Amino acid sequence: QSALTQPASVSGSPGQSITISCTGSSSDVGGYNYVSWYQQHPGKAPKFMIYDVSKRPSGVSNRFSGSKSGNTASLTISGLQAEDEADYYCRSYTSSNTYVFGTGTKVTVL
Amino acid sequence: EVQLVESGGGLVQPGGSLRLSCAASGFTFTDYGMNWVRQAPGKGLEWISYIRYDSTTISYADSVKGRFTISRDNAENSLYLLMNSLRAEDTAVYYCARGKFTLDVWGQGTTVTVSS
Numbered sequence: 001q002s003a004l005t006q007p008a009s010v011s012g013s014p015g016q017s018i019t020i021s022c023t024g025s026s027s028d029v030g031g032y033n034y035v036s037w038y039q040q041h042p043g044k045a046p047k048f049m050i051y052d053v054s055k056r057p058s059g060v061s062n063r064f065s066g067s068k069s070g071n072t073a074s075l076t077i078s079g080l081q082a083e084d085e086a087d088y089y090c091r092s093y094t095s096s097n098t099y100v101f102g103t104g105t106k107v108t109v110l
Numbered sequence: 111e112v113q114l115v116e117s118g119g120g121l122v123q124p125g126g127s128l129r130l131s132c133a134a135s136g137f138t139f140t141d142y143g144m145n146w147v148r149q150a151p152g153k154g155l156e157w158i159s160y161i162r163y164d165s166t167t168i169s170y171a172d173s174v175k176g177r178f179t180i181s182r183d184n185a186e187n188s189l190y191l192l193m194n195s196l197r198a199e200d201t202a203v204y205y206c207a208r209g210k211f212t213l214d215v216w217g218q219g220t221t222v223t224v225s226s
Contacts, residue, residue: 001172003154034211038155045205045219046147046155051212089155093211098169099145104154 004029004090004102011108017078020105022090023071028100030071034093037066037075041086049088050075077107085109112136112215114206119220126196126224132189132206132217139187140164143210146180146191148202149219156202159191160210174200196224 005023012018022029022037029035035053038046050056050066053073063078073092077084090102118130132144146159158171159180168180179192189206201224207213 003156036212038213040155045216046207046213047216048212048214051214057214087154091155091157091213096169097167098171099157099160101147101155101157 001094001096001098001100004092004100006088006090006102006105008103009106009108011110012077012080013110014080014082016080017076018080018107020075020077020088020090020107022073022075022092022102024073024092024100025071027095028071028092029068029073029090031095032093033068035066035068035073036091037064038089038091039084039086040089046089080109082109114208114215114217116204116206116217116220119204119222121223121225122196123226124197124224127192127194128196128222130191130193130204130206130220130222132191134187134189134208137208137215139182140184142208143167144180144182144189145207145209145213146178146189147205147207147213147216148200148222149205150199150202153202161189162210193222196222198224200224 037050040046053068054066177195203219205219208215
């Protein structure tokens with residue numbers, strides 16, 4: 001049950017687009033369309049942003065989008081804003097009937 | 111308002127036990143699977159356990175299997191985590207979260223510190 005691999009940090013200027021990758025294996029990310037993404041501001045509980053790879057819940061800005069190719073899922077934030085500065089985590093269902101989070105990515109708005 | 115409220119955290123010695131609770135309100139508790147997720151200080155999120163709405167399916171992360179036990183009382187709208195044989199590395203904020211493939215509602219967390 002190794003954590004999914006995410007870049008430790010990603011940064012961008014306001015208005016730019018950034019993409020966070022989440023790499024696993026055919027036993028998790030690549031094998032199921034059950035990847036979700038979570039945003040966590042310091043000292044706060046996580047908030048879910050994307051589910052089932054690319055679906056966006058009501059109330060989440062359409063600047064957030066998800067996708068998947070092979071064993072790698074991605075979260076793209078377009079039109080980067082100061083409020084997007086936070087930690088982001090992916091999560092996937094696994095073939096062992098368990099779940100695994102990514103290592104987490106700190107997004108910095110320059 | 112949909113809400114999850116954890117309680118039961120605190121300071122415990124290595125080898126000790128602790129029972130966490132999560133009180134659910136504002137939704138039909140029996141419609142949802144539930145999870146425990148933890149976050150060690152300065153570290154990332156770690157999924158540790160899931161229980162189906164009817165308790166017929168339970169799963170654990172390898173890091174807690176055999177030491178932690180998840181349970182629920184649907185009559186009380188409550189989720190529990192019994193933690194035995196606690197280690198220093200179990201020190202974390204413990205969150206309960208609603209859902210199966212997606213965790214759509216989270217509590218505010220309760221802090222567990224394992225130290226002598």
